[in-house]
């Protein structure tokens with residue numbers, strides 16, 4: 001600022017001359033010096049000074065580092081603007097606070113001045129106004145709405161947060177993470193504790209060099225500041241420390257506070273600056289996605305641009321510092337859009353071999369369709385390995401289990417290489433980083449059942465160890481309060497989620513004393529990398545998603561990663577059909593019954609081999625039981641070995657027996673049981689209606705006991721559970737039917753026959769529990785049972801795509 005210094009030096013010299021004369025006049029006239037000037041030479045000098053200073057001030061008005069802080073007042077009503085260093089070159093303090101109208105005008109002028117002279121987005125403003133409850137800043141409201149004035153604290157807690165925000169700015173500046181400025185504008189601080197004032201002083205000492213300017217009204221001892229002292233009706237100004245303008249301690253002429261600006265001028269200027277800031281802060285979705293997909297190196301972390309704040313582009317990372325993210329926001333707050341910004345941003349910056357996405361959505365409504373092929377649009381995001389749309393909790397559990405297994409696998413490889421971090425592992429093998437997103441994850445953890453407790457345990461493990469293995473979690477939710485299963489584990493899990501993302505209306509992702517999410521509107525987001533602590537917020541704007549650009553990226557990825565198959569998709573709401581099974585899934589002597597609710601969505605079924613008990617009971621009145629038995633017949637018929645025959649009996653009158661080679665009439669069923677030849681599979685629909693007498697029951701039990709050894713297997717649908725138990729002889733026949741498919745029977749009814757582990761089973765439409773005593777001793781497998789294609793408005797469903805089987809992580 002050489003021009004400034006010369007002009008100021010000239011003015012200072014003039015002032016000094018005037019000061020000497022004034023002092024002499026003062027000595028002669030005492031207190032009346034200003035009221036009754038008598039020395040014509042003094043008046044002449046003052047006129048000269050005033051003209052020169054006014055001319056300099058006019059020139060210097062555009063200097064961004066000089067603030068018009070009031071009027072220097074001379075005799076005869078002569079005045080010229082007082083310009084003081086303010087911004088990167090100095091702080092400003094006053095002895096009285098903004099209850100004095102002139103001080104309030106100074107505050108407003110200072111805020112507008114700094115904003116007007118900086119590039120939009122280069123200055124953040126944090127206000128404190130306790131004594132007048134924010135009234136000082138009220139005329140600048142458009143700037144607060146636009147987020148340029150980030151907060152105006154009106155109580156002691158808010159004031160402390162404001163100071164914390166400024167301290168964070170200094171720390172970030174020193175660390176080289178920011179290069180913008182923050183104006184801490186304290187219009188009034190009330191009865192502030194000394195500790196807080198000490199912190200403001202410390203800020204003033206380090207702030208000039210490190211991105212913080214302090215305007216402190218009512219704090220006349222502020223270091224590095226020009227201080228304006230109110231003294232008996234006028235103002236005395238201390239010498240600016242960075243550019244002294246007087247030889248004495250204070251400017252030798254009195255000063256008047258700036259006059260209050262016209263309210264319409266203030267409103268207009270605030271509006272103009274707010275609009276400018278908004279325009280500059282708006283990124284479009286196109287700005288987030290590079291023109292052509294990139295292949296960034298994920299070794300040290302993943303980075304994605306999500307929007308802008310006042311300080312410029314906002315980038316978020318998955319790395320050791322912020323391994324997992326917790327996202328909150330009320331419904332309609334922009335969570336889905338924010339996730340699209342993040343996930344498309346990631347997919348455009350890293351290759352599918354370096355980034356694997358697992359996407360789970362537990363809420364009703366179709367999400368994540370932008371990642372999967374549909375009938376109308378066959379493009380997809382190849383990074384997505386598994387996608388659950390309206391996922392069952394069990395599907396979520398399966399994904400979490402898979403990720404835990406993957407961590408174990410990576411730990412073995414890391415031990416082999418003697419390395420302890422993902423970055424070091426990448427020097428040997430190119431494992432991808434994994435990002436698992438669970439939207440409305442509270443559904444997974446709801447209640448107090450086995451799924452919830454296992455999910456909590458798996459989440460805890462992933463949260464604690466994920467960072468070392470390149471496995472990252474993004475949990476999004478409207479609320480996490482009231483999740484019973486989390487009570488004991490909340491801190492140990494969410495303590496591992498330093499990055500908090502709060503969309504409008506988010507209540508629980510920020511600390512309870514941080515209400516930043518209450519002050520933002522749609523399209524804005526609070527980013528807090530310190531676990532939601534007050535004072536560590538950045539308020540950014542993120543763009544709405546754009547379907548055309550998303551499509552463009554999917555098409556580009558199809559070309560550049562033609563070898564990557566589509567994700568495996570679990571549509572929680574769709575039925576499945578035997579007709580969708582792949583040829584490889586059909587095997588001889590394996591009755592297919594549905595699809596597992598698991599990551600692989602494998603076809604589920606039972607093997608009919610020679611071991612004792614290889615029979616199947618389908619239990620429950622749900623009509624899908626008959627359809628599932630038809631699917632079993634179809635799968636067995638499709639791969640029937642030579643010499644095997646399929647017998648069938650229908651007591652319901654509704655079964656489709658097209659795959660049955662020999663149809664038993666219901667009335668001859670009991671008799672036929674005694675004469676079943678070897679290698680025969682017998683399927684029965686509605687066996688509860690068979691009303692077997694003792695002789696018939698004995699024949700059935702004999703067949704169950706001895707059949708498998710000679711290739712005879714029984715697959716029956718009992719709509720009435722009690723009848724099934726009677727027919728097989730209760731507990732004495734338990735081992736004779738090793739497989740059961742349970743439909744709409746409550747868990748409590750199963751325990752006496754099947755075991756306590758099934759008590760948690762709660763039947764629901766479109767799901768069944770497959771129990772195979774020989775295959776798994778645990779709680780059975782949740783499956784989507786096969787239904788008839790014609791009964792349910794057929795849609796392409798959970799068919800796993802060929803070639804996708806080994807794609808989870810490789």
Ligand SMILES: Nc1ncnc2c1ncn2[C@@H]1O[C@H](COP(=O)(O)OP(=O)(O)OP(=O)(O)O)[C@@H](O)[C@H]1O
Nearest residue numbers: 330331332333334335336337338522523542543544
């Ligand atoms: N950054 C943004 N800019 C402009 N509009 C946005 C932005 N983010 C979201 N919206 C709009 O707000 C609406 C709700 O957004 P979104 O679907 O992402 O909310 P949500 O929180 O996921 O809601 P829900 O939980 O109910 O699905 C949409 O119409 C969307 O286009």
